[in-house]
Amino acid sequence: MGQVSYSIPEEMSKGSLVGNIAQDLGLDLKRLKTGKARLHVGNSAEYIELNKERGVLLIKERIDREALCKQTTPCALHFQIILENPIDNVTVKILIQDQNDNVPQVLYPVQTGGSLVAEMVPRSADVGYLVTKVVAVDVDSGQNAWLSYKLQKATDRALFEVGSQNGEIRTIRQVTDKDAVRQKLTVVVEDNGQPSRSATVNVNVAVADSFPEVLSELTDFTHDKEYNDNLTFYLVLALAVVSFLFITCLVVIISVKIYRWRQSRILYHSSLPVIPYYPPRYSDTLGTGTLPHVYNYEVCRTTDSRKSDCKFGRAGSQNVLIMDPSSTGTMQRIQSEKSILDEPDSPIEVSA
Numbered sequence: 001m002g003q004v005s006y007s008i009p010e011e012m013s014k015g016s017l018v019g020n021i022a023q024d025l026g027l028d029l030k031r032l033k034t035g036k037a038r039l040h041v042g043n044s045a046e047y048i049e050l051n052k053e054r055g056v057l058l059i060k061e062r063i064d065r066e067a068l069c070k071q072t073t074p075c076a077l078h079f080q081i082i083l084e085n086p087i088d089n090v091t092v093k094i095l096i097q098d099q100n101d102n103v104p105q106v107l108y109p110v111q112t113g114g115s116l117v118a119e120m121v122p123r124s125a126d127v128g129y130l131v132t133k134v135v136a137v138d139v140d141s142g143q144n145a146w147l148s149y150k151l152q153k154a155t156d157r158a159l160f161e162v163g164s165q166n167g168e169i170r171t172i173r174q175v176t177d178k179d180a181v182r183q184k185l186t187v188v189v190e191d192n193g194q195p196s197r198s199a200t201v202n203v204n205v206a207v208a209d210s211f212p213e214v215l216s217e218l219t220d221f222t223h224d225k226e227y228n229d230n231l232t233f234y235l236v237l238a239l240a241v242v243s244f245l246f247i248t249c250l251v252v253i254i255s256v257k258i259y260r261w262r263q264s265r266i267l268y269h270s271s272l273p274v275i276p277y278y279p280p281r282y283s284d285t286l287g288t289g290t291l292p293h294v295y296n297y298e299v300c301r302t303t304d305s306r307k308s309d310c311k312f313g314r315a316g317s318q319n320v321l322i323m324d325p326s327s328t329g330t331m332q333r334i335q336s337e338k339s340i341l342d343e344p345d346s347p348i349e350v351s352a
Helices: 021-025 029-034 065-069 211-269
Strands: 002-009 017-019 038-040 048-051 056-059 076-083 088-097 105-108 118-121 130-133 135-137 147-154 160-162 168-171 182-191 198-207 294-296 299-301 311-313 320-323 330-332
Touching: 002 017, 002 021, 021 056, 021 088, 038 048, 048 076, 065 088, 105 198, 118 130, 130 198, 135 147, 147 160, 160 182
Parallel strands: 002 088, 118 198
Antiparallel strands: 017 056, 038 076, 048 056, 076 088, 105 135, 130 168, 147 182, 160 168, 182 198, 294 320, 299 311, 320 330
């Protein structure tokens, strides 16, 4: 019946339009329905679907060109649309255009994180000495995979250069004894896509003639990095602790102020009667008596009326003076030792 082809970019979202197959083939929508149009494909069935109501091809699942075709060019989906009554078929080809959706991957030098790898350059190296080569790849295809290299930062930019096409790092002048042993280069690897994507790689170079000299300098490299990382961590931790303590103290002070203010307001507006408090031995001077409400006393008597020595007797529970607040005087309870009190020669002394 015919053949039709489409070209779409990769990474199209699900449900995106690929093409209007009915319009492109000059078919009536009724023909797609009555002919029971269906796709006859292999792996393409998971990416493309046919909508017979609209007569269009749609994206069923997102297409990743690199996963589908890897480095094969061109990358395309091939399938057929089968019709019945009468039987007919249409060949469909969908080209998948590469998008710059991957960043370059640096293969060498390997970024090892904690450990430190350095390239060694002797002090006798001449101009054009090959230090190392940065190796990178891009899984995209076409111009999106073209890579270029450039030197972004360097300890001594007058000593090294990077080949823009091959990534080779070479000396551009004679190495001297005044050059620092530790040299650090930062190389940027950039692809040719629109917009371009890039990756960076750090290259450590040791300018020395002997291995012990290189070893000592590389140890300093690692110690400096660890020291800087620890210093940053402790500074951030100290700042967080100080901020927390400051905020906590501020909240506590404000809370105490508010609490005291509210207590003073409550007491000021309170209408409750004031109940006076008397200490346990407080004397009621407002009444007619001057003794405490409950008062214990002792009895002192002599053994003989002609002698002056006293003999004390401890008062019991009955020797208690009780003040009646509603009366104008005090009442003394009947004492059990009445016979002693009735003796004329036995004076009684009440000790307060």
